[in-house]
Amino acid sequence: MEKDIIKPKTLPGFMELLPDEQILFNEMKQKIQNSYEKFGFLPLDTPIIESADILLAKAGGETEKQIYRFTKGENDLALRFDLTVPLAKYVTEYYQNLSFPFRRYQIGKVYRGEKAQRGRFREFYQCDIDIIGDGELNIINDAELPSVIYNTFKELGFDKFTICINNRKLLNGLFESCNLKNQSADILRAIDKIDKIGKESVVNEIKKLGIEEDKINLIMKFISINTTVEDTIEELQKLNIQNETFSNGLLELQELVKYIKIFGVPEGNFKIDLTIARGLDYYTGTVYETFLDEYRFLGSVCSGGRYDNLAEYYTDKKLPGVGISIGLSRLFFQLTYNNIIKPNKKSTADVLVISMIEDLSKPAEIATILRNNGINTQIYVEKAKIKKQFKYANSLEVPYVIVLGEDEIKNGTVSLKNMETGEQCELTIDEVVSKFWQENEKNQAINME
Amino acid sequence: MEKDIIKPKTLPGFMELLPDEQILFNEMKQKIQNSYEKFGFLPLDTPIIESADILLAKAGGETEKQIYRFTKGENDLALRFDLTVPLAKYVTEYYQNLSFPFRRYQIGKVYRGEKAQRGRFREFYQCDIDIIGDGELNIINDAELPSVIYNTFKELGFDKFTICINNRKLLNGLFESCNLKNQSADILRAIDKIDKIGKESVVNEIKKLGIEEDKINLIMKFISINTTVEDTIEELQKLNIQNETFSNGLLELQELVKYIKIFGVPEGNFKIDLTIARGLDYYTGTVYETFLDEYRFLGSVCSGGRYDNLAEYYTDKKLPGVGISIGLSRLFFQLTYNNIIKPNKKSTADVLVISMIEDLSKPAEIATILRNNGINTQIYVEKAKIKKQFKYANSLEVPYVIVLGEDEIKNGTVSLKNMETGEQCELTIDEVVSKFWQENEKNQAINME
Numbered sequence: 094m095e096k097d098i099i100k101p102k103t104l105p106g107f108m109e110l111l112p113d114e115q116i117l118f119n120e121m122k123q124k125i126q127n128s129y130e131k132f133g134f135l136p137l138d139t140p141i142i143e144s145a146d147i148l149l150a151k152a153g154g155e156t157e158k159q160i161y162r163f164t165k166g167e168n169d170l171a172l173r174f175d176l177t178v179p180l181a182k183y184v185t186e187y188y189q190n191l192s193f194p195f196r197r198y199q200i201g202k203v204y205r206g207e208k209a210q211r212g213r214f215r216e217f218y219q220c221d222i223d224i225i226g227d228g229e230l231n232i233i234n235d236a237e238l239p240s241v242i243y244n245t246f247k248e249l250g251f252d253k254f255t256i257c258i259n260n261r262k263l264l265n266g267l268f269e270s271c272n273l274k275n276q277s278a279d280i281l282r283a284i285d286k287i288d289k290i291g292k293e294s295v296v297n298e299i300k301k302l303g304i305e306e307d308k309i310n311l312i313m314k315f316i317s318i319n320t321t322v323e324d325t326i327e328e329l330q331k332l333n334i335q336n337e338t339f340s341n342g343l344l345e346l347q348e349l350v351k352y353i354k355i356f357g358v359p360e361g362n363f364k365i366d367l368t369i370a371r372g373l374d375y376y377t378g379t380v381y382e383t384f385l386d387e388y389r390f391l392g393s394v395c396s397g398g399r400y401d402n403l404a405e406y407y408t409d410k411k412l413p414g415v416g417i418s419i420g421l422s423r424l425f426f427q428l429t430y431n432n433i434i435k436p437n438k439k440s441t442a443d444v445l446v447i448s449m450i451e452d453l454s455k456p457a458e459i460a461t462i463l464r465n466n467g468i469n470t471q472i473y474v475e476k477a478k479i480k481k482q483f484k485y486a487n488s489l490e491v492p493y494v495i496v497l498g499e500d501e502i503k504n505g506t507v508s509l510k511n512m513e514t515g516e517q518c519e520l521t522i523d524e525v526v527s528k529f530w531q532e533n534e535k536n537q538a539i540n541m542e
Numbered sequence: 543m544e545k546d547i548i549k550p551k552t553l554p555g556f557m558e559l560l561p562d563e564q565i566l567f568n569e570m571k572q573k574i575q576n577s578y579e580k581f582g583f584l585p586l587d588t589p590i591i592e593s594a595d596i597l598l599a600k601a602g603g604e605t606e607k608q609i610y611r612f613t614k615g616e617n618d619l620a621l622r623f624d625l626t627v628p629l630a631k632y633v634t635e636y637y638q639n640l641s642f643p644f645r646r647y648q649i650g651k652v653y654r655g656e657k658a659q660r661g662r663f664r665e666f667y668q669c670d671i672d673i674i675g676d677g678e679l680n681i682i683n684d685a686e687l688p689s690v691i692y693n694t695f696k697e698l699g700f701d702k703f704t705i706c707i708n709n710r711k712l713l714n715g716l717f718e719s720c721n722l723k724n725q726s727a728d729i730l731r732a733i734d735k736i737d738k739i740g741k742e743s744v745v746n747e748i749k750k751l752g753i754e755e756d757k758i759n760l761i762m763k764f765i766s767i768n769t770t771v772e773d774t775i776e777e778l779q780k781l782n783i784q785n786e787t788f789s790n791g792l793l794e795l796q797e798l799v800k801y802i803k804i805f806g807v808p809e810g811n812f813k814i815d816l817t818i819a820r821g822l823d824y825y826t827g828t829v830y831e832t833f834l835d836e837y838r839f840l841g842s843v844c845s846g847g848r849y850d851n852l853a854e855y856y857t858d859k860k861l862p863g864v865g866i867s868i869g870l871s872r873l874f875f876q877l878t879y880n881n882i883i884k885p886n887k888k889s890t891a892d893v894l895v896i897s898m899i900e901d902l903s904k905p906a907e908i909a910t911i912l913r914n915n916g917i918n919t920q921i922y923v924e925k926a927k928i929k930k931q932f933k934y935a936n937s938l939e940v941p942y943v944i945v946l947g948e949d950e951i952k953n954g955t956v957s958l959k960n961m962e963t964g965e966q967c968e969l970t971i972d973e974v975v976s977k978f979w980q981e982n983e984k985n986q987a988i989n990m991e
Contacts, residue, residue, distance in 0.1 A: 133920030163612030471582030
């Protein structure tokens, strides 16, 4: 019977990794998870499919266009496009069962039907943490998150990165004091481009909005403050802006900075950046962006902020929160694409057992002993010459190979070959186990340093 | 401004857990993953959305009806309904980059728009492993998988479970020898009901198919064999069925049984069950089902088998494989619903820092020291009386609470309270760290036993 062969193809915009890349990706994901749990965040795993009216309660514009929405039977469904809306749903739905402040992390895939282009994914992992208060939430929570960011990126192997911090109340207060509240969105849009178009062009754009020169000067003076954390606060005080929102923002920023340091973030890893606004209508206080100093062109690798009301579309309860998110798929793509990191492991096995004998009882027994002793072990059981078996070991870059031949079986030993150094020795299986345990202890000691 | 409040509701058939349940669920998932990696399986993470023509190349009937299928732009898309079809796609697409035998695990969500009913989910986790050969695949691989099942369920905390094994070639050979090949599907359907309707009714159903009595007797004699592994093989030989398929099946079964034991599965944890068929057109050799002995009513908790050709719809290459799958969402639901397991942890933090002082510098410093020493730590920073803070600690069932008051700060100590025993002692922070490390070492030693 002739069959139609369908050429298999993964959809564009959907990340699919080879095993060595997947191992690295999973390692990063695990490190992020461990770091989040170190701060006592609770795991959450909400459905990928939700009712469209729930997901879109707040959305509009771009989100609405990008969303994967469809019907099944009579249900109007959609795939989640972030992890914040599902959190709002969750907190409202299970409010009675949760303890506040509710601290949760969620690491999962979200979906946006964006134009496919390099590094833009339609399915991608977000790694979120949020702290949700019931009615109110102390500013010290805002200071704890930079510590989570710091720990997480240290765990991921980075030293040189900067957590940039701002407070939306400063910007809002500044605009209020200038009677520019109604134009604030337009002004922020112009400021947001400063990295791309430069200060002068920003001034020109703001001018076009018909804003008086003295006000423009004040705005530019504000966003031009770029100095140490202490001096920034001093400079902000010197601006002498008489506005309650501004004053509150300044007090929050001072408190924030004090506690960020106590929470162990070195001064070299955070700064105040008064140009950061992050979205127009969501964040209400502290905002964060994080940049890898040597790879600033990657954009922010971890962002977030404080919001007044997580679930206003689902409940009358006031649930303020503060959160951050790492876009892991995008980050992973950028880091590997730019050769900043690369896969260094092609196998989950520590050792591969191969042999030159017909009956595989002994190799199977050896593999089982190793596994029972906690050593990840693979056994090659196909009929193949020893050369082909070694080729397989090499292709998987297994750290160790155990070879079993007639001699070893007679001697009650195995040949253990270190595939990196080429070193080979004949050992009893007990000696092999001890060797792996010793190495394991050594590695643990290194990790604890 | 009056807002429309939308009552948030998770869709029926979609599992969503409270934090304590989620912690337990994640623990099980992690144990399964560790067990799969102990055998050297490689991780994989394919997209949840695929081209509909790829996913449905083989499907039909029930699958086609249940699938979530929709268009986005011009694309005809569908959500994966298992992890095997994506594997077939993956292996074909990346054939050149993979080493065979290719051993992969995938733990991920799949989607089936089934009728929602208790314990049936529309979104659920499958935890799959498969070994794919290029052209051929030794039967010893089939013997390794029961060892994976055994290890995994032991890790999950079970002792009393039975891995039931059969070989489709025995059934097929039996039918061939009786000239009943064309009716085999109908006969298998009848046999499949034996657990529910009993032996006699099965005989009646087969009779209705117009099959001669001596053939029915042979079939019933075959499926009635229910004894030790060794005796089963002897009884099968005694049937004296002259058919090549049957003989091959018998040889495979013998080899399988020999190696299952060598791979360390105790005789009490596996048996031959000649009534197991598992689907009609997919599996071609070994088949597995796993039952928890004390909770047989849960049905099979881990199933799978050998297939001749993984990707016949995508490639002319012959890619035989053998695999198993654990339906984790369903298993988790059944185990918790029937009180076989229950959540035992409500927090990821080992310790919660609370205090009775205005300035939280010291508590934040203490929390940071603990975290830097690998101890999962949460700090309570809201303004609240100590009673409310303890209530929070109790609601999260945090194992330890550190209390900081004026006295402790003066003494350079903290009060550490064991929340289970109520024991409380005043220690320096170094002593607290040592205590946690010692406990950690003790736990590790217990885990290694």
